[in-house]
Amino acid sequence: MTPGAALAAVLLVGAAVTVVLGVYGRAHGAAGRALFTFGFSGMLQMKTWLATAALVLVVVQVVSASWMWERLPGAGAAPGWVAPLHRWSGSTAFVLTVPVAVHCLWAIGFETTTTRVLLHSVAGCVFYGAYAAKMLGLRLPGLPGWGIPVLGGTVFAVLVLTWLTSALWFFTRSGLPLT
Structure with a gap:
């Protein structure tokens, strides 16, 4: 597969995931209640x-990826445990x-009531599209060498934006309730 075709394929899958989630969230009547807590x-x-725990683990992702790609200042080559740390922190963050x-x-839906809420709804859908694109890009031969770092950076940036427009907003209004 050519680099252009590989890149197009992962971006199309990511866009499709984003759109499907957004359409479902908008079309589904919000239940307004939790399934579980x-x-x-x-x-x-x-x-x-x-979401906060996932954000912390995604920061681990960025640091470990930077170390594996030898972009972490002063760290030198990454030891063997960094790659498994990268995979497990990413998998755990996704599961969270x-x-x-x-x-x-399901409970809230794709909302557009305020700019913050609209930005959060879009960013949440884009996060899963970017994640799908990155995961496919890891397995698809022919992706340009810069593809995975850019997709990973996009996953990080969109999760940060999603967190800023939700969890940070919640913490600034209610403090740090642990339960």
């Missing part, structure tokens, strides 16, 4: 803390985002 006092508390996304889409 994992012991948290409410859905928003659960979503906020799981799933209940958050399920509740966003």
